[in-house]
Structure formats: structure tokens, C-alpha cells
Amino acid sequence: MSIRVVLVDDDALVRSGLKMMLSGAEGIEVVGEADDGRGVLAALDRHRPDVVLMDIRMPQVDGIEATRLVREQPDAPAVVVLTTFDADELVLRALQAGAAGFLLKDTPPAEIVRAIETVHAGDAMLSPTVARRLISLVAGDGEAAARADRARTRLELLSAREHEVALAVGEGRANAEIATELHMSVATVKAHVSKLLSKLGVENRVQIALLVQSAGKDYN
Template identity: 45%
Template sequence: MSLRVLVVDDQGVVRAGFAAVIDAEEDMTVVGEAGDGAGAVRLAAELTPDVVVMDVRMPDLDGIAATRIITGRENAPRVLVLTTFDLDAYVFDALRAGASGLLFKDVRSTELLCGIRVVAAGDSVLTPSATRRLIGHYASGAGPGFRAGSGPREPDSLTGRERYVLTLVASGLDDAEIAGQLGTTVGTVTSHVNALLRTLGLRDRVQATILAYDLGLARPNLPGTHI
């Protein structure tokens, strides 16, 4: 089954270029295009895409606001934000709004396609500079946290093992690496992680990582820490 992708950008040429690259893949289909945030919100509801490739700066309703509306719905698609601006505000606002990933617009087509597949699978993808900024802010005690009313459930009911899995997720390990740490199978780890996200009311590993930092389960100076 093809991944259903909605492409959102206020520049027609850029939008058409992304759509052409995505539509050329055998496992992807562009189901719609929008030139602004309002159009993105409407088409996301009408077309039920798996992934929305979202521009940040657009007239009227920008990509951050549109992402917040789209991801706040039941059975929401994953949102991969694209931006030309390497600014803290865009990184943190995109994550708080519910984006599963953030890449720069000048990303290579192979990286864009990989990013779409990654977020569609329930994982997350960030540019290296965005990851450094996120970790740097936690190191200074100014992490982004969650917006009031859109945050995760309290983790009080988590077992010690579940908290450990959350810590491993936040350290950037994939399921195979976590399986090695726990001495179990990849399938078991995948089930554990998915159950953990459901229990905490989290969308993906980006939010799980932010929560782990908020709880003090992850530290910015952990060697190799990434999302």
C-alpha cells in the first residue's frame, strides 16, 4: 500500500517539485497539494493522508499553527516540517505543535523521501542542527516542554522497566539497539515502545524524548545522545 502524502507550500514551483519527487516513488502517492495552512487543514481532513509535508512560513495560517490543528485531531497524520530557517523558535514550536520531524528545504531528495518513510513508520527525524539546539536548551535548563492542554499523561504508573525503555528511546537508540540492551527481540521492543507511547498519550519518539528530558530520565551530556 502506498503512503498517502499531502504537500503544503505557498510557492507553487517548490510545491510542484516536492510533489514530483514524492509521486515518482512506487511506495508513495501525492493525494493533494495546498498553498497555505488553511488549505492544509481542510485537505488533511478530507483526504486523510498518512504524512503531511508542511512548509513553515505561509500567509494567513502558518505551518506551525496548521500542524497544531492537524495533529490535534483523532487519527491524525504525521507531519514532516520543512523550513529554510535554522532558528530555535521554528524547531521548538514545530515539536510543540506535534510535528514528527523537521528538515531543511534544501535537503537532498533521498533524505526527504527517507524522512517521509521514517515519520510514517511512527519514528522521528530532525536535522543535526535541530537536535543540537534541542539538547543544548535542555543543557541550559530551558527545554521546550509541552504546551498546556496538549501534553502527555502523567508517567506515575510506569514500571521501572518502562522508564528504562523510555530512557533508551530518548538516548536515540533504535529498536534493534534497545533489544540488544534488554536481551530481547526487536518485535518485543517495538511492542513495548508502541504500548509506552499509547500509555503516555505521546505521538512519537520526539515527544517521548522531550518527556524523558523533562522527567530527568535523560541527560544532555549522554554520549551520542540524538533523536
């Protein structure tokens, strides 16, 4: 069964290019489009997508608010934010709103396809490079100290093994990498990640990563 994708971008040329590119990918079907975040809920109702590719800068309802709206829906699809990465803070806010990751608009087609497959499988698209940039962003604002205290308090709820898995997620590692590094099966890693979501009160692994990053570079 194909992965159903909805494109949300105010630039018709971007939507057309993405649709053309994804039409050649096996196992992916673009089932709908919206030209602004205000149309995203109607697109969900009409097309029932598995993944939404969401522009972050739109004139009426931006990608942050639209992501929040999507993730509040029952059986919500995964959201991947599209960005030029010239505004890290907006990307951070979108991830906090529930996005499963993000893509640069000039990402090679094969990587876009892999990203869609990854988030549809329940994994995150947070590469180590992205993790480092977000760590710098989180550490650089005026609320960093208070955020670190709150994050560390929540992370104290974890067992030693859950702590190790959380740190690996915070470094942007995929389940298979974590399994190899910590000498456990992928299924066991997935079980630990599910426990982390429940214990930490977050909805996806990207938010686990953000919490670990907020705890500060000395957290270990």
C-alpha cells in the same frame, strides 16, 4: 499500497520541486497540496493522506498551528515539518504540537523518501544531531528548571525497562537500534513505546524524546 502525501507550503516552487522529486519514488504518491496552513483541513478531507509535509513559515496559518489542527483530527496523518533550521524554537514548538519530525528543505531526495516511509511506519525522525540541538534549546530557556521538575515527575511513573527505552528514544534511536542495544526484539520495543505513550500522556515518540530532554542532561 502507496503512501499518500499532501504538501503544505506557501512557495509554489518548493511544492513543485517536492512533487517532481516524490513522483519518482516507488510507493509514494503526492495526492494534494495547500498553499497555507488554513487550507490543510480541507486537503485532509479531500485527499485522506497518510503523511503531511508541512512548511513551518506561512503567512496566515503557520506550520505550528496547522500541525496542531491536523493532529487533533480523527485518524490523523503523520506530520513532518519542513524548515531551514534557522529558528530552532519554531521547530521545537512544532514538535510539541505533534509533528513526527522535520526535514531541512535542502535534504537529499533519498532521505526525504526515507523520512516519509519512517513516519508512516510509526517511527520518528529525530536524529542524534537533532536531539542534541533540541536538548541545548530546551536547556537554554528561562523555564528549564520548572520544565525539568515536571518532566522528571512524569518519568518516575516508568518501570526500569521503560526508563531505558525512554532514554534511548530521547537519544533519537530508532526501534531497531534500541532492540540491538537493549537485547530485545523490535516487537518488544514497539510494545514498550506504546506503554510509554500511554503512561506519559503523549501522542508520539518525538514528544517522549522532548520529555526526556526536558528532564535534563543529568537524568539517567
